[in-house]
Amino acid sequence: MTFDPSAYGRHAADVYDEAYAHLDPAAAVERLAALADGGPVCEFGVGTGRIALPLVARGIPVSGIEGSPEMVEGLRAKPGGDAVELAVGDFASTRVPGEFSVVVLAFNTVFALPDQAAQVACFRNAAAHLRPGGRFVVEAWVPDPGAFRAGSALRPLRVTEDEVLLEAGLLHPAEQRMTTTKIRLTDTGVRLLPANHRYAWPAELDLMAELAGMRREHRWADWTGRPFTDDSRTHVSVYRRPESA
Incomplete structure (x- = not known):
């Protein structure tokens, strides 16, 4: 890619x-x-x-x-x-x-x-x-590969009255990569913020x-x-x- x-x-x-x-x-x-x-x-x-x-x-x-x-x-x-x-x-x-x-x-x-x-x-x-x-x-x-279970993780990054920011991730340890998408929830809707990482x-x-x-x-x-x-x-x-x- x-x-x-x-x-x-x-x-x-x-x-x-x-x-x-x-x-x-x-x-x-x-x-x-x-x-x-x-x-x-x-x-x-x-x-x-x-x-x-x-x-x-x-x-x-x-x-x-x-x-x-x-x-x-x-x-x-x-x-x-x-x-x-x-x-x-x-x-x-x-x-x-x-x-x-x-x-x-x-x-x-x-x-x-x-x-x-x-x-x-x-x-x-x-x-x-x-x-x-x-x-x-x-x-x-x-890096904290132990935070992933069966190669995946979902964690809250920020929780307030008007916003919830989550991160979903898949771990690819053979290449030291993570496929991630942040999920931002507000009263205006849902936004997906994808980003890949080579840790x-x-x-x-x-x-x-x-x-x-x-x-x-x-x-x-x-x-x-x-x-x-x-x-x-x-x-x-x-x-x-x-x-x-």
Whole structure:
């Protein structure tokens, strides 16, 4: 099957901000601003600007790569959206001009790439965007195949008075893939938000960074910097390009 980086946005762009309005980007923005130390930031999978626009509001130059023209349209319609230099394409290979202090790939988006080869290419693309000493920051969940029973799972992600968000998934462990669809129930009806994932354990991401010429500098359980432990279900990993070759 041919990978289409625009597919997710075609299904989700019009409800993306509403569906994920409960996610507060403040801790991520604070951490990224500190890591960038005033330098420019490039976000892979910039979406509708959940992280990029607060960084712009802080005076940080931001560029982005996004697979979905619909997501880009949503970002451009927001205050500050015109300040983000954007390229539409696959962030495993698409380039934007410049060298950056930080490249960020947030909210599990590394797993949207279809296979290991594409993920390795993404790490190399990130390294190519970094200035010497720059950092590649990846936010992702820790795979948990044990959460599936007989290769399938259905779990609630969010339950409120006016919204229920569920995720149905099928596990394909031989290829480290998950076929998932989020089911959003509101008083206006039902929306299906399909997305496939090629998951990878943190140590595998570390090896991808090594192949791209970077070394892990930090790994936290979340954007606040809590220690990463055996019980952590998510991680924020920081990989650094050497100051010199």
